[in-house]
Amino acid sequence: MKYIKLFRPKTVLIYLFPLILALCAGMGDLKSGKAVPVSNQVYRSVNLGLSILFALIAFFCGSMFSSTLNFYSDVEADRIHDGLYKDQDISRQPFVTGELGRKDAYIILFVTGAGCVLFSFLVNYRFALFMIGSVVLLGVIYSHPLIRFKGRPILDVLTNSFGAVLLLIAGMSIVSSNFPPILPMIFGFFLAALLYIPSVVNDVFFDARAGFRTSAVVFGQKRMLFAMAMLNFVLLPLGTLITFTKEISWEYRLFDSVATAASIIATLFILIRYRPPHIEINPMYMVVPLAAMLAFYFGLVVYRLVKE
Numbered sequence: 001m002k003y004i005k006l007f008r009p010k011t012v013l014i015y016l017f018p019l020i021l022a023l024c025a026g027m028g029d030l031k032s033g034k035a036v037p038v039s040n041q042v043y044r045s046v047n048l049g050l051s052i053l054f055a056l057i058a059f060f061c062g063s064m065f066s067s068t069l070n071f072y073s074d075v076e077a078d079r080i081h082d083g084l085y086k087d088q089d090i091s092r093q094p095f096v097t098g099e100l101g102r103k104d105a106y107i108i109l110f111v112t113g114a115g116c117v118l119f120s121f122l123v124n125y126r127f128a129l130f131m132i133g134s135v136v137l138l139g140v141i142y143s144h145p146l147i148r149f150k151g152r153p154i155l156d157v158l159t160n161s162f163g164a165v166l167l168l169i170a171g172m173s174i175v176s177s178n179f180p181p182i183l184p185m186i187f188g189f190f191l192a193a194l195l196y197i198p199s200v201v202n203d204v205f206f207d208a209r210a211g212f213r214t215s216a217v218v219f220g221q222k223r224m225l226f227a228m229a230m231l232n233f234v235l236l237p238l239g240t241l242i243t244f245t246k247e248i249s250w251e252y253r254l255f256d257s258v259a260t261a262a263s264i265i266a267t268l269f270i271l272i273r274y275r276p277p278h279i280e281i282n283p284m285y286m287v288v289p290l291a292a293m294l295a296f297y298f299g300l301v302v303y304r305l306v307k308e
Contacts, residue, residue: 002094006071006108010088010287012063014195015138017294018164018188019059022171022180023052024297025251027304035176038124048175049305054122055174058131059167061115066139068112070150071095072105073143077203077210086202086283123174130170138163151212153219156200157193164192183242184252187259190234194263195286197228198270198279205277225274228267235263251300255293262289 029035071078071093081091094100100108116135120128142150142159149155165185172180179185197216200207201224204216216224239260243253266286273281 002099003108005088005092005094006068006100007064008067008088010283011067012060013287013291013294015063015164015167016059017290017297018168019055019171020294020297020301021251021255022168023055023174024301024304025180025249026172026175026178027301028249028251029178030175031304035178038126038173038175038177051123051174052301052305054119055127055131055170058116058119058123058127061112061119062131062135062139065109065112065116065135066143068105068108069139070143072102073145073148074210077206077212080209081203081206086199126177127170127173130166130173134163134166134170137166148212151207151214153213153215153217156214157196160196161189161192164188181248181252183238183245183248184256187235187238187242187256190231190238191259191263194228194231194235194267197224198281201225202278221274221276225271229271232264232267235260251297255297258293 026035030037071090072095074090075095078090078093079096081089090096095105113135117128117132120131123131137159141147142156142163149159165188168180168185168188172178200214200216201221204214204221207214208217219227239256242248243257243260245253269285270279270281273279
C-alpha cells in the first residue's frame, strides 16, 4: 500500500494522456501514410505492440521516479498539509509517516530510473530522448532540492507545461519520426498550465510555511486564478483554429475542441468554488472526464494495433 501511495495513480492519468493522445494520432498518420515510421529500434525484431508496451512501462517507471522524488523532497510541506482537495491525503504520504526512509527512496529512485531508461531505449532512441527528458524535467528539475523549480515562481508552471509537450512528442515518437503538429503542442502547453494552477493555489499556505516560493506564494491566490481565467482567452481561439484546421489529425482536433469547452467550464466552476484558503472542489471532477477520454484514445490504439 505504501508504494501505491507513492505512485499517485490519479495524477499519473493526467500525465499519461498526452503520451496516449499523440500515440493514437501517430498511428492514424502511419495508417494513412502521412507519418514516417521509426526504424531505429535497438532490436529490429521489436514489433509495434511490444514498442507500445515498453513505452508504457518506461512511462510508469518515470512517473514512479518523479512522484517518489517529489514526495521525498516535500516532507516539510506535506507534514503540515490538511489533506483537503488533493488526489490523496498527502499528509499521510509514506515519507511523512515514516513507512519509508532515505534508503528506501534511493532504492526506488534507482530501480525506477533504470527501468525508465532501459525500456525507453527498447522502444527507440528518439522516444528515449523525449521520455527521459520529460522525467528529468518533471522529476529532477521540478523536485530535486538543489534545483527545485517547483519552488520558484513562474518556473513551476513552465516546468509542467514543457513537460506535457515533451510527453506529447514522446508519444508520437513511438510510431513516427515526425513531431506532433505545432498548434496542438502550443495548445497542450497552455492547457497544462491551466490544469496546474488549481493545485498550486490550494497548496499556497502549506508551501509558504515550509519556505517554498511557488507562483501562488509569490503572486497570491487571486492573481493565479486571474491568470487561469486569462489562459482561456488563449485556449479559446487556439482550440477553435485547431478544430477547423483539416490538415491536423482528427484525434487532436477532437480533444482540443472538447478541452477548449471544458477549460472554460472548469475555470468558471473553480472561481465559483473558491473559498479562501481553498478551491473547494473534488479533483475527481477533472480526473474522471480526462480518464474517460484517455480510455477512448487508448481503446482506439488497441483497435488499430489489432488491425495492423
